[in-house]
Amino acid sequence: MPRIIVGAAIISDGRVLACERAQPPEMAGKWEFPGGKVDPGETEEQALVRECQEELGVEIEVGQRVGADISMLNGSAILRVYLATLVNRAQPVPLEHSDLRWLSHDELDSVPWLPADAPIVAALGPLLPSSA
Numbered sequence: 141m142p143r144i145i146v147g148a149a150i151i152s153d154g155r156v157l158a159c160e161r162a163q164p165p166e167m168a169g170k171w172e173f174p175g176g177k178v179d180p181g182e183t184e185e186q187a188l189v190r191e192c193q194e195e196l197g198v199e200i201e202v203g204q205r206v207g208a209d210i211s212m213l214n215g216s217a218i219l220r221v222y223l224a225t226l227v228n229r230a231q232p233v234p235l236e237h238s239d240l241r242w243l244s245h246d247e248l249d250s251v252p253w254l255p256a257d258a259p260i261v262a263a264l265g266p267l268l269p270s271s272a
């Protein structure tokens with residue numbers, strides 16, 4: 141069974157939160173959605189809530205899936221991304237990432253995303269207002 145890795149496309153004021161990885165060295169400087177591996181006994185939603193608390197210090201509400209499942213690491217892992225919103229409009233803090241950016245529709249391609257994220261980023265485009 142492939143390992144499920146969940147990501148949160150957190151949307152606020154028409155922008156999506158992108159996070160710059162600090163490690164490992166081969167992924168440092170690449171951008172991703174906050175998230176990580178789903179632990180045994182955890183739902184995907186619980187994993188996303190936990191990871192966003194750990195990585196960003198914020199509470200999120202998880203919504204609909206965005207994009208298709210992405211097969212990674214020769215099929216041993218699957219990347220699955222959900223839309224999310226901030227509870228109480230809390231401000232994310234980069235507790236584990238080297239930088240955070242709120243990207244508008246027109247800025248979606250302005251950062252070097254991890255390669256697996258490209259189809260998800262493309263699927264997000266139509267969901268963001270183009271003049272935000």
Ligand SMILES: Nc1nc2c([nH]c(=O)n2[C@H]2C[C@H](O)[C@@H](COP(=O)(O)OP(=O)(O)OP(=O)(O)O)O2)c(=O)[nH]1
Nearest residue numbers: 145146147172173174175176177212219254256257
């Ligand atoms: N969180 C996240 N990981 C991604 C994305 N795209 C992508 O290829 N990945 C890859 C990078 C890593 O190989 C893997 C997630 O690993 P991770 O290190 O963030 O997971 P984790 O927080 O559970 O880490 P750990 O328990 O192993 O320390 O998925 C994405 O958008 N978000």
